[in-house]
Amino acid sequence: PDRPVQVGDVGFVRRGKFHRLFNALLPADDPSHELGVPEYHEPLVPNLLDHIDRGSLSSNNYCSAGVSVEADSDDFRQVSFRYERSRGAAVSSLPVAAQREDTLAQGDFGQWIVKHIGTWFAFARKLGLGIEQMEDVVLVTGCDRTRSWSNITFLGGQVDAQVTFGVKVEGPDTSINFQLSPELVRGAVISQGPEGTNLPENQCIFIRGFRVARSFWILPKHLKAAAGPSPDPSYDCDPGTELVSIPAVTKYRDPLHLLLDYVAEVRTTGLVSCLCYQQYARF
Structure with missing residues (x-):
């Protein structure tokens, strides 16, 4: 995409892809607001002005429990994933590191x-x-x-499910190339990102955020936060709603958000790590 996902974006997820409507941190006349903004829009100004915390997610293979990984050290590295259970599983493989951004102003965003x-x-x-x-x-x-x-999404129910592909990362300009043969994919579906040189860091692989959900039980007088900060009681909100932090298991999740829900154990050695706390959404 021309504009990558950013903290403050307001949008929706459909078929595993986040679609931006506008950004709550930006003024109404910002050029990026091509669709316009809601009526009475005012930008969110967190109490903590320097509120963005940055980090990185290392190049690695992030797998569900039960997925085994084998990799060689050739110039065009071959990586194989196997899965023999019936439930289904998922893998997110990063050939290069990902850059993380999170707001520290969780309370302000929730309110x-x-x-x-x-x-x-x-x-x-x-x-x-x-x-x-x-x-x-x-x-x-x-x-x-x-x-x-x-x-990679393993569909489950096939005892010899396996995916093998090659990946090559080289040069100061970070050239990335994949090598995939259809006959090396069994009982699984694989999708891959762009290839080439000087690729921008605009591929959003995980998002975190808030949504407001309808409650189907009697709540106290003020809104109850199921996950995340408690709103200011002075806010005039619908008493039949609750603030929900995502990722979270709710009935409203797009089925493709379940991609990494199978992650259930931490492997501290080798190529496999645990990534069970983030909701999946990609461009």
Whole structure:
């Protein structure tokens, strides 16, 4: 994409891809607001001005429990993944590191979406994008971006499920190339990111954020936060809603968000690591 996912983006996830509507941190006349902004839009100004915490996610193979990995050290490195269980599993393979950004102002972000979800939802519906549930609207509080990636979904039920592909990363300009033969894919689906030289870090592989969900039980007088900060009681919010931190297991999740939900154990050696705390969304 021309504009990568950023902290403060408001949008929705469909078929594993995040679609941006506008950014809550930016003024209404920002050039990036090509779709416009909701009525009465005002930018979010966190109390902590320097609120972005940055880090990195190392180049590695992040796998569900039960997935075995074999890799050689050739110039065009061959990586094989095997899975023999029935439930299904997933792999996210990063040939180069990903850059992480998260806001430290979790409380401010949580209160802001609670305060403005009504106008945000009305704006999203007005655009005619098929957003019919308030729970579809997401405020991004963090994301991981990289240059390229490989994602594998093991369908389960096949005892000899396996995927093998080659990857080559070289040069100061970070050239990335993949080598994949269809006959080396059994019982799985694989998708891969861009190849080439001087690739920008605009491939968003994980997002974190808030959504506001309808509650189906009796709540206290003020909104109850199921995960995340408690909103300011002075905010006028619907008592039948709750603030939900994502990733989280809710009935409103797109099925493709389950890609990494199979991750259930930590492997501290070799190429396999645990990544069970992030929701999957990619460009």
